Amino acid sequence: MRRPPQPRPSSTPIDPAFVARVRGDLLRFARLQLGSDDEAEDAVQEALAAALRNGDQFRGEAALKTWVIAILKNKIADLLRQRRRRPLGASEMAAEADGGALPALFDERGMWREAARPAAWEDPEAGLHSDQFLAIFDACLNRLPAQQGQVFMMREVVELATDEICDELGLTSGNIHVILHRARLALRACLQHHWFAEEVR
Amino acid sequence: MMLNCHDTTFLMSQRRERDLSFSERMKLRLHAGMCRHCANFERQLPLLGEAAKRLAAQEDDHGV
Numbered sequence A: 001m002r003r004p005p006q007p008r009p010s011s012t013p014i015d016p017a018f019v020a021r022v023r024g025d026l027l028r029f030a031r032l033q034l035g036s037d038d039e040a041e042d043a044v045q046e047a048l049a050a051a052l053r054n055g056d057q058f059r060g061e062a063a064l065k066t067w068v069i070a071i072l073k074n075k076i077a078d079l080l081r082q083r084r085r086r087p088l089g090a091s092e093m094a095a096e097a098d099g100g101a102l103p104a105l106f107d108e109r110g111m112w113r114e115a116a117r118p119a120a121w122e123d124p125e126a127g128l129h130s131d132q133f134l135a136i137f138d139a140c141l142n143r144l145p146a147q148q149g150q151v152f153m154m155r156e157v158v159e160l161a162t163d164e165i166c167d168e169l170g171l172t173s174g175n176i177h178v179i180l181h182r183a184r185l186a187l188r189a190c191l192q193h194h195w196f197a198e199e200v201r
Numbered sequence B: 001m002m003l004n005c006h007d008t009t010f011l012m013s014q015r016r017e018r019d020l021s022f023s024e025r026m027k028l029r030l031h032a033g034m035c036r037h038c039a040n041f042e043r044q045l046p047l048l049g050e051a052a053k054r055l056a057a058q059e060d061d062h063g064v
Helices: A016-034 A037-053 A061-085 A088-097 A124-128 A131-143 A146-156 A162-169 A173-200 B005-014 B022-034 B036-061
Strands: none
Touching: A016 A037, A016 A061, A016 A131, A016 A146, A037 A061, A124 A131, A124 B036, A131 A146, A131 A173, A131 B036, A146 A162, A146 A173, A146 B036, A162 A173, A173 B005, A173 B036, B005 B022, B005 B036, B022 B036
C-alpha cells in the first residue's frame, strides 16, 4: 500500500538524539535474540533506516519507537528463519545444549552446593516494581550465554511454545528444556547474589 | 527412587513448558517436600518470567 508522495511540512523532524537513544535499546534487544553483534548491528541499522523513511508519518517519538521495534522484530524473525536453512547452524547451537556435565551449582551427586542453595526471598514481588531490580535482572540476562538468553526470551517474553522454538532454531525439545533449565538456574542464582543478598544486609 | 536436586529443578523448569507425567509429579513432590532449597527454587521460578516481561515492556516505552 503506497501513499502518494506528499511533502508533509507540518510534521516534526526526527531528533538525532532520539535515534541515538533508541538505537542502544534496539541493539541490546537484537543482540539477545540473535546472539551476534554484527547481525544485531545490521538488523538495527536496517530497521532504523526503514522506519525513518516513513518517520514523518508518525506523530511523536513514542509511536515512532513502537514502529521501529515492530520492523526490527520482523527483521529478526527473518534472520532466524534464514539461519535455520543454513545447515551448520544447528550443530553450532546444539553444542551448548547437550553438554552432559552438571551445572556447577550442583555437586557430583546432583545436590545443591552450599553456596548455591536457593534461599527464601523476602518479598520478591516488590522487586518487579523497582527499576533497580529490573536493571539487575537485565545485567543477569546479559551475562547468560547468548543462546540461553535468546531461548529464554523467546519462551518467556515472546511466549513461543517449545516446538515453535525448535522450528525456529533447529533444536530438539530436549535441547530447549536443557537450555531453559540452565538459563533459569543462572538467572535465579544471579538475582540471589546481586539483589536479594544485598537486601538482607 | 529419590530424585536429586538437579533432576528435581529440571522437572520444575520443564513444568513451565509441558505437562509432567503422574510419576514425575510424585517424584517432584516427594523431593520438594523434604528439600526447602528446591521448594524455594520452585517458588522463585515464575518471578523470572515475570521480570523478563516487565523488562521488555519497560524497554518498549523507555526513552520516550
